[in-house]
Amino acid sequence: MTSIGTLGSHCALQVLKGAKDEGFKTILVCEKKREKLYRRFSFIDTVILVESFKEILEEKCVKQLNENNAIIVPHGTLISQMTSQEIESIKVPIFGNKWILRWESDRAMKEKLMIESKLRIPKSVSDPKDIVGLTIAKRHGAAGGKGYFLTTNETDYKKKRDQLISQGLIKGDEDLYLQEYAFGVSAYLQYFYSPISNNLEFFGVDRRYESDIDGLGRIPSPQQLDINKIPSFNVIGNSPLVLRESLLDEVYSMGERFVEAAKKWIPPGGMTGPFCLEGVYDENGQFTTFEFSARIVAGTNLYVEGSPYSAFVYDEPMSMGRRIAREVKIAKESNQISKIAT
């Protein structure tokens, strides 16, 4: 019997609940410190306790997962805690195309794929001397927005950079990536692409609540000027959004262009399974994409009972976690596992 497994964090509850709803056995690789939390949920059949998630690379854990015919669903915690090389070396099948995860983690590769997808993207700034206008400094890798800052000129950039160095968050310029700040309403567009039906499904939209930046509006500007604090963009939670219906056509086009470009550049199969295009809508309803995630995002946790968009496609509650499990089921029944796992 095939089982579905994931790491205990990020969207594990949604993924395993969805797997259980589709009739799979469920496995959680769980850090000991989180055991009490996850034991509360009866849809988790097996818990593999570890000191650190890196143990998923070790023989003991691999053996247990393979004995259960597990397919691992990758999520943000896997990306942030392991290098691309480590992820690629996991000896358990990974749902989707694990080779695309490297394109998510590497800024240059990421930019290339977004350009190939003909997405509108913010300009990157290669030298702090060239900063003009509002610019965001971001750390490499999946830092989750921690230690990001806004700046408008080189002098201010250096001051904030040095503050982060003294806090031990970065070592120097090489740890920062500068990008033009995109104005507008942020939106994180959630998709699922099935390589079996060759169809792109739009699943939902969320917004992120990021600390401290989203709390700044509660502080009057004179007091803001008095505080010597660099507001960070650390994600705390997500809230739902529905889009004007007139924006939907372009939402699908962007997703399809991304899938097409990934097919060309990233064998086998390109972008399969869930992904997210992350950016902002300007006053003309034009979307600028500043990031993508090539796997399930935590914003899908909002729609455990289905979303305003999944309801148009499915006559049953369909979360992203359940959609993943459904794809595994279809692939298994039609002998096409190699299309949906690597």
Ligand code: AMP
């Ligand atoms: P990221 O790590 O790129 O997902 O960025 C974390 C957060 O920083 C995002 O959720 C946005 O709030 C913000 N952000 C990143 N890049 C930009 C940008 N180019 N323009 C505006 N906001 C951005």
